[in-house]
Amino acid sequence: MPHPVQNFNQRIIDEFRANHGQVGGPFEGGRLILLTTTGARTGAPHTTPVGYLPDGGDRILVIASAGGSPRHPDWYRNLLAHPHVTVENGVFTYEAKAVVLAGEERDRAFARAVESDRGWAGYQEKTDRVLPVIALHEIARPGPPNINASSPAEAIRLVHDAFRRELALIRREMESGTTTLGAQLRVNCLTFCQGLHNHHTGEDTVMFPFLADRHPEAAPALDRLRAEHEHIATLVAELRKTLADPDLDTVRGEVDRLTSELEAHLTYEEAQLFPLLGGV
Incomplete structure (x- = not known):
C-alpha cells in the first residue's frame, strides 16, 4: 500500500503538471518545482515537489529541510549519489547538475532564505542536522528550450503567465510587513529582470523575424512590440538601479510601474500573435 506521503506527493505532482505549475494546498502561491532524481539504491527515477529560491543566472536553490526531520529527505540522498537531475517548473523542463553548497x-x-521566510529557521531549530542547501545548475542544451506546451501560441501564453505570477509574488513579498528590502527579495527581482530580458531577446531575434517573413501584414504590430521591448528594458534598468536603494517604497513604485506596463504589453502581444500562430 502506498505511503500517505507518497499519495500526497503524487496528488501535488498530478495537479502541478495538469495546471502548468499552479497548485493549491500548502504550496499555493509559492515557488515550486518538480525535482526528479535517480534512486541511490534502486537507480529508478523519483519525482518530488520541492520549494525553491531564485538565485539568478542559470541556477536555483533548494533546501533539504524535510520539515525539520532528523533524517535527510530521500531526494537529497539520491542527488548525492547521482547529481544529474531533471527540473520541471510548470513551463520548462530541463536537466540540471546538483551542487551542495558548503561553508560561507x-x-x-x-x-537569505530565512530572511524571506522564517519557516526555514523553524525547520532548522527542530533538528540537529545542518539543513543542506543545494544549487541546481541548468545544463545548457542545443536548440530551443523544452517547453511544456502543445503549440507555439500556448508556449507564449504559459511564459507570459509565469511572468505574471512571479511579479504578483514579488509584489506580495514587498507587502509582507517588512520595512527593508531583503537580500532574497533583491535576488528575486534581479532573476525576474534577467528572465524577462532573455525572453524578449529571443522574440526579437528568432520569433519576430520568423513571423515577419511569413506574415508581412504583421509588420506594424511587430514594430510596436519591438518598441515596447525597448521601453520595458528601460523600466527594468530603472528597477535594477533602485534595488541598490534601501528604500522599499522606491523599489515598490518601480515594480508597480513595470507590472502595469508589462501587463499591457503582454495583453497586446497575445492579441497580435495568437492569430498568427494558430491560437491556443
Whole structure:
C-alpha cells in the first residue's frame, strides 16, 4: 500500500503538471518545482515537489529541510549519489547538475532564505542536522528550450503567465510587513529582470523575424512590440538601479510601474500573435 506521503506527493505532482505549475494546498502561491532524481539504491527515477529560491543566472536553490526531520529527505540522498537531475517548473523542463553548497556560501544562502521566510529557521531549530542547501545548475542544451506546451501560441501564453505570477509574488513579498528590502527579495527581482530580458531577446531575434517573413501584414504590430521591448528594458534598468536603494517604497513604485506596463504589453502581444500562430 502506498505511503500517505507518497499519495500526497503524487496528488501535488498530478495537479502541478495538469495546471502548468499552479497548485493549491500548502504550496499555493509559492515557488515550486518538480525535482526528479535517480534512486541511490534502486537507480529508478523519483519525482518530488520541492520549494525553491531564485538565485539568478542559470541556477536555483533548494533546501533539504524535510520539515525539520532528523533524517535527510530521500531526494537529497539520491542527488548525492547521482547529481544529474531533471527540473520541471510548470513551463520548462530541463536537466540540471546538483551542487551542495558548503561553508560561507551555504550560510549566506540559508540566511537569505530565512530572511524571506522564517519557516526555514523553524525547520532548522527542530533538528540537529545542518539543513543542506543545494544549487541546481541548468545544463545548457542545443536548440530551443523544452517547453511544456502543445503549440507555439500556448508556449507564449504559459511564459507570459509565469511572468505574471512571479511579479504578483514579488509584489506580495514587498507587502509582507517588512520595512527593508531583503537580500532574497533583491535576488528575486534581479532573476525576474534577467528572465524577462532573455525572453524578449529571443522574440526579437528568432520569433519576430520568423513571423515577419511569413506574415508581412504583421509588420506594424511587430514594430510596436519591438518598441515596447525597448521601453520595458528601460523600466527594468530603472528597477535594477533602485534595488541598490534601501528604500522599499522606491523599489515598490518601480515594480508597480513595470507590472502595469508589462501587463499591457503582454495583453497586446497575445492579441497580435495568437492569430498568427494558430491560437491556443
